[in-house]
Amino acid sequence: MSLNQKIYLDYNATTPTEPRVVEAMLPYFTENFGNASSDHSFGWYADEAVEIARNQVANLVNCRPVGLIFTSGATEAANLALFGFCKKNRRTGNHIITCKTEHKAILETLEALEANGFEVTYSDVDADGNVDLNELEESIKSSTILICLMLANNETGLIHPIKSITELAHSKGVAVMSDITQAVGKIPVDLKDLGIDIAIFSSHKLYGPKGVGALYLNKKNNISIEKHLYGGNHEKGIRPGTLNVPGIVGFGEACSIAQQSLDENHQKQLNLRNQLEQELLTIEGTVINCVNEIRLPNTTNVSFKGVDGTKLLRYLNNLAVSRGSACTANQVNPSHVLKAMGFGDELALASLRISTGQNTALEDIQKAVLEIKKAVNQLKIVSI
Incomplete structure (x- = not known):
């Protein structure tokens, strides 16, 4: 069959990649093929296309474009964010809180951090997958630097009350990271209103191309991460390497279409x-x-x-x-x-x-x- x-x-x-997205991408494989870091007209044109896409992505999730870093997908963004933030803030504390129903991209990265001396609390959930906010608050201690909870569960579709969680965390001086991958393009996602400090998401979940995603850092809340990839100053030095211009253009177009519909x-x-x-x-x-x-x-x-x-x-x-x-x-x-x-x-x-x-x-x-x-x-x- x-x-x-x-x-x-x-x-x-x-x-599937939306036909209008494919159409927007095609010129960047052929006539507009420049490297976005090249200092000539081909590079300037590619760089302009990347920045247009950055604005399109930012508009869908209501955040400042300057806070977005393009990656190869949500999994890479999760690794960059968790290792980068935890290493940057290790002098402040070494404790992270998450829950047992997170995506493996988060759980396995946290396991790697445990092997590097960080402490992780894996919160229980109820029969519907909900986290108890009182228990979550009780889990916070002086060494807690980050709470990491997804916005919408990829298996059950359950939506966590992230705004309430960020308000609780911020009242204790703790940052919040959220995997918003499954929510973006399906429900309104307003990063400014939710108060999230770090977010990760991916293009191919919203009819964009595979192999491109985004890491969001809330600059207003002075969130920064330590880099651990080297080889260039692309994407603010956080994610070096030649940018996937066609993929980024497609990601931006997919976000623009999603916002309209x-x-x-x-x-x-x-x-x-x-x-x-x-x-x-x-x-x-x-x-x-x-x-x-x-x-x-x-x-x-x-x-x-x-x-x-x-x-x-x-x-x-x-x-x-x-x-x-x-x-x-x-x-x-x-x-x-x-x-x-x-x-x-x-x-x-x-x-x-x-x-x-x-x-x-x-x-x-x-x-x-x-x-x-x-x-x-x-x-x-x-x-x-």
């Missing part, structure tokens, strides 16, 4: 999600996770009781859905997010993340539900 006959419902993993797309995704969940609940033993929480409009995390989850994805060979994060989806392991929420291995394995996008139609939802019903019924019979 060809790819175009399959139904793609894994937009939280990646999105944010409200319309939000409502469309919400309608699709409501229809999907209503139909899934007709399957016996189905549970929609975080159903009563504030979530991303496009994300459904669903569990099927009494189903052999190790075979579930293989039975859904006409659908592109996932068991969890795309970074670990090829492994038949229970989601660390659901495990942290109290799920046993069996139910966690029998869970799916379904995420819709701008190309998803109601017909896709209806076909997907029929496919899921068939698979679940077969696996219930097999498991008896």
Whole structure:
């Protein structure tokens, strides 16, 4: 079966590049191919394109362009931010607070920092993935320098109350870093209003090209990081290397398009999600996770009781859905997010993340539900 006959419902993993984005990028591969650091007209033209894109990205998330550093993606941005901030502030303290449902890009970087002498508190979450703000406050101590919590969970869609968390942290003199990757382009993200000190996000989650992302440092709050990559003064010396001008141009264009259609797309995704969940609940033993929480409009995390989850994805060979994060989806392991929420291995394995996008139609939802019903019924019979 060809790819175009399959139904793609894994937009939280990646999105197709929008045709208008591709069109904007193309000249920077051919006639406008200059290096943005070159001191001649080709370089000046490329540099101007980068700065236009920086403004486009900044406008979508309401921050000052000067605070944005282009990277190869959110994972690189996470490494630059965590290592850079923690090393810069090591004399002030060595304690970081996060939670157990963060993305592996954060958790594995924090593990590396632990090996370098930093202390990390991994906060528990409740059955819906929420962090207890009272417990969070109690975790802060004199050596705490950073709280690191994502804005929207990539597996469940749960939205954390980041503004309340930044207000709490700042009252204690602690900075806040947030992975806003899944939220940008799906819901309004206002970095100025949220008060976030450090943010990371990526282009390919909002119909831009892969291989480009951004690191935001709140200059108003005097946030700076120590560099640990060397070889040039590109991107304020934080991320040296020749800039990916076509990718950055595409990132900017994707942000501009997302800003124009944010409200319309939000409502469309919400309608699709409501229809999907209503139909899934007709399957016996189905549970929609975080159903009563504030979530991303496009994300459904669903569990099927009494189903052999190790075979579930293989039975859904006409659908592109996932068991969890795309970074670990090829492994038949229970989601660390659901495990942290109290799920046993069996139910966690029998869970799916379904995420819709701008190309998803109601017909896709209806076909997907029929496919899921068939698979679940077969696996219930097999498991008896």
